[in-house]
Amino acid sequence: MSLSSSDRSALVTHARDSIARGSRSFALASKLFDPVTRERAWLLYAWCRKCDDIADGQDHGGTLQGVTDGQARLSTIRRLTDAALRGDPTGDPAFDGFGVVMRECAIPERYAHDLIEGFALDARDWRPRSEADMLRYCYHVAGAVGCMMAVLMGVDPNDRATLDRACDLGLAFQLANIARDIGEDQAAGRCYLPEAWLAEMDIPPGAQMQPWARPRLAMLGKRLATMAAAYEASARHGTGALPPRAAWAVLAAAGIYGDIAREVARRGEQAWDHRVVTSRGDKLGWVLRAAAQVPGRARRWPGAIARPATLWTRPLQGATPLA
Numbered sequence: 654m655s656l657s658s659s660d661r662s663a664l665v666t667h668a669r670d671s672i673a674r675g676s677r678s679f680a681l682a683s684k685l686f687d688p689v690t691r692e693r694a695w696l697l698y699a700w701c702r703k704c705d706d707i708a709d710g711q712d713h714g715g716t717l718q719g720v721t722d723g724q725a726r727l728s729t730i731r732r733l734t735d736a737a738l739r740g741d742p743t744g745d746p747a748f749d750g751f752g753v754v755m756r757e758c759a760i761p762e763r764y765a766h767d768l769i770e771g772f773a774l775d776a777r778d779w780r781p782r783s784e785a786d787m788l789r790y791c792y793h794v795a796g797a798v799g800c801m802m803a804v805l806m807g808v809d810p811n812d813r814a815t816l817d818r819a820c821d822l823g824l825a826f827q828l829a830n831i832a833r834d835i836g837e838d839q840a841a842g843r844c845y846l847p848e849a850w851l852a853e854m855d856i857p858p859g860a861q862m863q864p865w866a867r868p869r870l871a872m873l874g875k876r877l878a879t880m881a882a883a884y885e886a887s888a889r890h891g892t893g894a895l896p897p898r899a900a901w902a903v904l905a906a907a908g909i910y911g912d913i914a915r916e917v918a919r920r921g922e923q924a925w926d927h928r929v930v931t932s933r934g935d936k937l938g939w940v941l942r943a944a945a946q947v948p949g950r951a952r953r954w955p956g957a958i959a960r961p962a963t964l965w966t967r968p969l970q971g972a973t974p975l976a
Contacts, residue, residue: 664750665692668699671747675702678909681936685902685943686806693754693805700737700751701768701798704730708772723776730769738762760804767797780858781847788965790845791827792820799823803891806899817960818891822907824965825884829914832877835870836862836925846873867922878918885911887964893951901947908939 672680672695683694707726733743737752755762771793781787803819804810831838831845838844839862851858854869861870885907892900912931917924946953960966 661753664746664753665695667746668692668695668750671695671699671702677933678931678936679906681940682902682906682909685898685905685940687896687898690806690899693758694802696750696754697798697801697805699747700734703745703747704734704769704772708775723778727769727773727776730772734765734769738765754805758805759810760801761810764797764801767793768801771797775843778842780844783849784847785965787831787845787847788824791824791831795823795827795830796820797823799826799888803895806895806903808894812894814960815891815894815956817966818888818956821884821960821964822888822891822903825881825888825907825914826910828877828881828884829910829917832874832881832914832917832924833929835874837928850876862925871921871924874921874924875918878914881911881914883961883964887960889950890954890956890958890960892947893954893956897947900950901943904943904946904950905936905940908942909936912939 669692672683675698679698683691683698686694707730708723710726733745733748734751736743737748738755740752740756743749743752751765754760755765771790774790774793779790781790797820799819799822800816803816808815808819810816835844835846839859844858844861846861848858850873851861854866854873856866856869860866888907889904892903895903909931912935913929916929916931920926920929
C-alpha cells in the first residue's frame with residue numbers, strides 16, 4: 654500500500670490524538686523525540702492502544718469492564734494486524750498507521766505477534782502460576798513493545814544487548830502497572846500476581862483486596878516495586894546506544910513510570926485506596942533530570958556491561974507460549 658503525504662499525515666494526526674487521550678505520560682515523553690521518531694512512536698502507540706481497547710472493550714483505556722467474547726476480539730486483532738503487515742488497507746487508521754511504521758522502520762514482525770499472544774492469554778482467562786510466568790506475560794504485553802520501540806529509534810534488530818535493555822524497560826512499566834492495578838484487575842476478574850506469591854502470603858485466590866489481606870498485599874506491592882526498579886536500572890544501560898533525543902525520551906519515561914511503582918511501595922496498605930498517578934510537576938522534573946543525564950549516559954550506563962544474570966531473560970526469537 655502506497656500512501657500520499659496527506660494520507661500519512663492523517664494517520665499521524667489520528668495517532669497523536671490517540672496518545673494524547675490514552676497516556677499523558679507517554680505523550681509527554683514522546684515530545685522529546687526528534688520529529689520523525691516522534692511521529693513513528695505515535696503510530697506504534699496508536700496500534701498498541703487500539704489492540705488493547707479491542708481486547709478489553711475500552712476506549713483509550715480507563716476502567717476494565719470485562720468482556721464475554723474475548724476470542725472473537727482476538728480474531729479481529731489478528732486479522733487487522735495481518736492485513737496491515739501485508740500492506741492492505743484495513744479501514745482503521747490505528748492499524749493502517751501501524752503498517753506504515755513497521756515498513757518504514759523494518760521492525761521484525763515477530764514482536765507484533767508476541768504482543769498479540771499477550772492478548773490471547775487474557776482472552777482465555779490465564780493466570781500466572783510462578784514469577785517466571787508473570788515476567789513472560791510482561792514480555793508479551795510490554796517487553797515486546799520495548800523491542801519494537803528500540804528498532805523504531807534506530808537500534809539494529811540483531812543488537813541483542815540493546816534489545817534486552819529495551820525489553821527491560823517494558824517489563825519495568827508492566828510490573829508497575831500490575832502493582833498499581835491489583836484492585837482494578839480483581840474487579841474485572843483478573844489477577845497477575847503469581848499464584849505462588851499468593852500462596853506464600855496465605856492469600857486465597859480472589860481475596861487479595863480483603864481488609865485482612867492488605868498488610869500482606871502491601872508486601873507484594875513492595876516486591877513488585879523492587880523488581881520494577883531492577884529492570885528500570887537495567888534499561889538505562891541501553892540508552893548509550895540511542896541518539897541523544899531518543900535517550901532523553903527513554904530516560905524521562907523510565908523515571909516517570911518508575912515513580913508509579915515507587916509510590917505503590919510508599920503507600921503500603923493504602924496503595925489501592927486511590928489510583929496512583931504521577932503529577933505533572935513530577936513528570937516535568939523527570940524531563941529536566943533526564944536532560945541532564947543524556948550527555949554522560951555512555952559513561953554512567955555503558956551498554957557494553959553485561960546484563961545482570963539475576964534478571965529474567967527474554968527469548969530473542971520470540972517468547973515461548975505460556976500454558
